[in-house]
Amino acid sequence: MIIDSIITRLNSYICITEKYISDYLFYRMKLLVCVSKAPDTTSRISFTDGGKRFDESGVQFIINPYDEWYALVRAIELVEANGGSVTTVTVGDATCDPIIRKALAIGATDAVRIDAIPTDSVQVASLIANYSKNEGFDIIFCGKETIDHNSCAVPAMIAECMGLPYVAIATSIEVSGSESTLVAEVSGGTNNVTVNGPFVLSATKGMSEQRIPNMRGIMSARSKPLIVVDASDVSKMSEVNEFKLPPVKGDCVLVDADNAAELVRLLREEAKII
Amino acid sequence: MSVLVYIPTHDGRATNAGLEVASYANAISSGSDVVALVSGDLSGDGGIGSTGVSRVLHYATDINDNSQISKLVTSAATTEGAHTIVFSGNNEGKAAAPRVAISMNAGYVPGVTSVSGGKSFTRNVFSGKATAVVDVNAEVSVVTITPNSFGIKDQGAADASVEAFSAEVGDSKVTLNSFTPTSNDGSVPLPEAVRVVSAGRGLKGPENWGIVEDLATALGATTACSRPVGDMGWRPHHEHVGQTGITIRPDLYIACGISGAIQHLAGVNQSKVIVVINTDPEAPFFKAADYGIVGDVFEVLPKLTEAIKAL
Ligand SMILES: Cc1cc2nc3c(=O)[nH]c(=O)nc-3n(C[C@H](O)[C@H](O)[C@H](O)COP(=O)(O)OP(=O)(O)OC[C@H]3O[C@@H](n4cnc5c(N)ncnc54)[C@H](O)[C@@H]3O)c2cc1C
Ligand SMILES: Nc1ncnc2c1ncn2[C@@H]1O[C@H](COP(=O)(O)O)[C@@H](O)[C@H]1O
Numbered sequence: 336m337i338i339d340s341i342i343t344r345l346n347s348y349i350c351i352t353e354k355y356i357s358d359y360l361f362y363r364m365k366l367l368v369c370v371s372k373a374p375d376t377t378s379r380i381s382f383t384d385g386g387k388r389f390d391e392s393g394v395q396f397i398i399n400p401y402d403e404w405y406a407l408v409r410a411i412e413l414v415e416a417n418g419g420s421v422t423t424v425t426v427g428d429a430t431c432d433p434i435i436r437k438a439l440a441i442g443a444t445d446a447v448r449i450d451a452i453p454t455d456s457v458q459v460a461s462l463i464a465n466y467s468k469n470e471g472f473d474i475i476f477c478g479k480e481t482i483d484h485n486s487c488a489v490p491a492m493i494a495e496c497m498g499l500p501y502v503a504i505a506t507s508i509e510v511s512g513s514e515s516t517l518v519a520e521v522s523g524g525t526n527n528v529t530v531n532g533p534f535v536l537s538a539t540k541g542m543s544e545q546r547i548p549n550m551r552g553i554m555s556a557r558s559k560p561l562i563v564v565d566a567s568d569v570s571k572m573s574e575v576n577e578f579k580l581p582p583v584k585g586d587c588v589l590v591d592a593d594n595a596a597e598l599v600r601l602l603r604e605e606a607k608i609i
Numbered sequence: 610m611s612v613l614v615y616i617p618t619h620d621g622r623a624t625n626a627g628l629e630v631a632s633y634a635n636a637i638s639s640g641s642d643v644v645a646l647v648s649g650d651l652s653g654d655g656g657i658g659s660t661g662v663s664r665v666l667h668y669a670t671d672i673n674d675n676s677q678i679s680k681l682v683t684s685a686a687t688t689e690g691a692h693t694i695v696f697s698g699n700n701e702g703k704a705a706a707p708r709v710a711i712s713m714n715a716g717y718v719p720g721v722t723s724v725s726g727g728k729s730f731t732r733n734v735f736s737g738k739a740t741a742v743v744d745v746n747a748e749v750s751v752v753t754i755t756p757n758s759f760g761i762k763d764q765g766a767a768d769a770s771v772e773a774f775s776a777e778v779g780d781s782k783v784t785l786n787s788f789t790p791t792s793n794d795g796s797v798p799l800p801e802a803v804r805v806v807s808a809g810r811g812l813k814g815p816e817n818w819g820i821v822e823d824l825a826t827a828l829g830a831t832t833a834c835s836r837p838v839g840d841m842g843w844r845p846h847h848e849h850v851g852q853t854g855i856t857i858r859p860d861l862y863i864a865c866g867i868s869g870a871i872q873h874l875a876g877v878n879q880s881k882v883i884v885v886i887n888t889d890p891e892a893p894f895f896k897a898a899d900y901g902i903v904g905d906v907f908e909v910l911p912k913l914t915e916a917i918k919a920l
Pocket of ligand 1: 376400808809810811812834835836837838849850851852853854865866867868869870871872873876886887888889892904905906907
């Protein structure tokens with residue numbers, strides 16, 4: 336018995352040492368992708384609890400499209416080309432597990448779920464930063480924004496919490512050693528930038544194409560590690576007091592196809608817009 | 610106590626996005642001083658005073674890195690004892706403002722669309738399909754204003770005093786290699802455009818975009834497109850509007866040969882007036898439109914362009 340356990344322990348030491356040496360000899364990228372759960376894009380939006388909460392009944396949840404199509408797929412491509420690993424991290428409860436399994440099926444190496452209900456961006460970003468602090472990720476990939484909150488806040492906040500550079504709204508990334516070159520959308524155009532060392536990015540259209548998981552991916556996703564960690568104690572700085580639906584548009588005024596001048600008159604005299 | 614607004618300059622003047630932010634700050638200030646922190650070359654005050662700003666803190670170096678902007682704004686906000694810090698919700702504001710929220714231990718409310726009091730802010734959520742009133746639970750609030758949602762409000766001629774401001778902003782770890790303008794035809798970038806002419810798969814092919822561009826030119830509008838059109842390479846990616854593209858809020862949005870799928874509407878449904886031109890009277894877009902023409906774009910667009918030129 337004792338001998339057995341000593342051998343197991345020795346073996347695991349040897350494994351760890353080997354991994355350490357190989358990581359040292361052969362540079363392996365270690366990427367993190369922040370993946371959030373979002374209501375399907377066709378969901379009917381309604382609220383309950385006197386307008387305080389999004390009504391999830393009958394709503395299908397998906398991986399937030401920016402996180403899936405752009406951040407996750409590009410991270411997987413980089414690792415396929417250069418070696419390394421892609422870990423996903425999600426702040427959420429167990430209802431997130433199906434979308435996390437999908438991320439694994441698309442090609443992530445392993446997944447971490449920080450077990451907390453997301454409340455505001457400060458809380459989500461602090462939790463992700465606390466987890467990432469000691470993990471030594473080379474690049475932290477996020478989506479541009481979640482399609483429910485549309486904040487575009489979490490990635491910049493993770494960067495600030497960790498003291499890292501942040502490249503916002505990137506449409507492409509190429510990595511060579513510790514140097515990354517990106518194209519990012521800015522007012523009136525795009526910037527081509529280079530960052531040395533670890534940083535955070537938010538990804539948008541252009542980065543990569545959507546990938547449909549294949550059967551092998553789906554099968555292997557079942558046995559890939561999905562580790563659930565407890566949430567550290569962080570405060571939230573804001574909360575939604577009330578959700579409201581926009582006023583319903585009145586009926587559309589139809590103008591005859593031959594009468595473009597009438598449309599122009601309406602736009603000028605009624606809508607006073609031109 | 611004051612409201613601090615961050616205004617970058619362009620060609621020696623405050624940007625329009627910056628003046629809009631200053632106007633918003635003036636509207637919510639209720640007695641607090643409105644202080645503008647301006648970074649970059651400032652040859653004149655360029656209208657900042659007339660938005661109601663009382664003092665301008667001028668940081669003369671042009672900075673682009675969000676970490677440096679954040680350090681600069683945090684330093685000014687601390688010196689000034691700001692209770693509210695306002696940025697434009699353009700890409701630069703979205704990149705720097707959340708950092709300031711963390712460094713100031715503040716609450717963050719992005720995409721604010723209207724004026725409200727105290728620590729409550731109204732913003733758009735669910736890609737424009739709903740709004741949310743958000744309460745900040747911290748002493749300081751950091752907010753960004755959705756471009757074009759508030760406008761520039763001239764409070765009459767007034768000069769703001771300009772003081773030099775300096776702060777330790779650290780080095781940038783992001784090196785800028787080059788900048789490529791999206792459009793060199795001089796048209797306004799989509800997120801700031803007041804008029805937009807947009808077209809979809811109904812145009813049949815990229816060779817047919819002349820009639821869309823003619824209408825846009827006649828109106829002084831910027832062109833946009835639906836996602837499949839961007840995906841097929843008929844139009845450049847940056848024109849794609851919708852849930853997974855750009856969200857816009859122009860005064861006038863003209864949709865030509867676009868069906869009005871929910872994901873498309875998510876990016877444009879905050880436009881003030883929507884005009885739809887589609888051969889199919891059942892196209893869902895008509896339900897979201899203010900004005901519509903059931904007709905063929907190839908016939909209607911040239912006529913519309915003529916009618917506008919005749920104004
Ligand atoms: C997750 C997800 C995200 C998406 N994000 C976006 C997004 O951000 N933006 C976006 O646009 N789409 C998005 N889509 C796609 C969206 O669902 C629609 O497929 C797309 O908007 C349709 O584009 P369209 O209207 O150009 O083409 P179609 O749906 O093919 O419509 C063409 C229209 O043109 C009309 N037409 C044809 N000929 C003429 C003519 N001669 N004159 C006038 N009208 C004519 C037809 O009646 C029809 O209504 C998304 C989809 C998904 C699943
Ligand atoms: N609950 C979450 N768990 C993991 N990542 C998240 C979460 N919320 C947001 N993110 C990441 O942050 C990006 C921007 O989100 P937001 O700031 O909410 O618009 C998303 O595209 C995700 O990559």
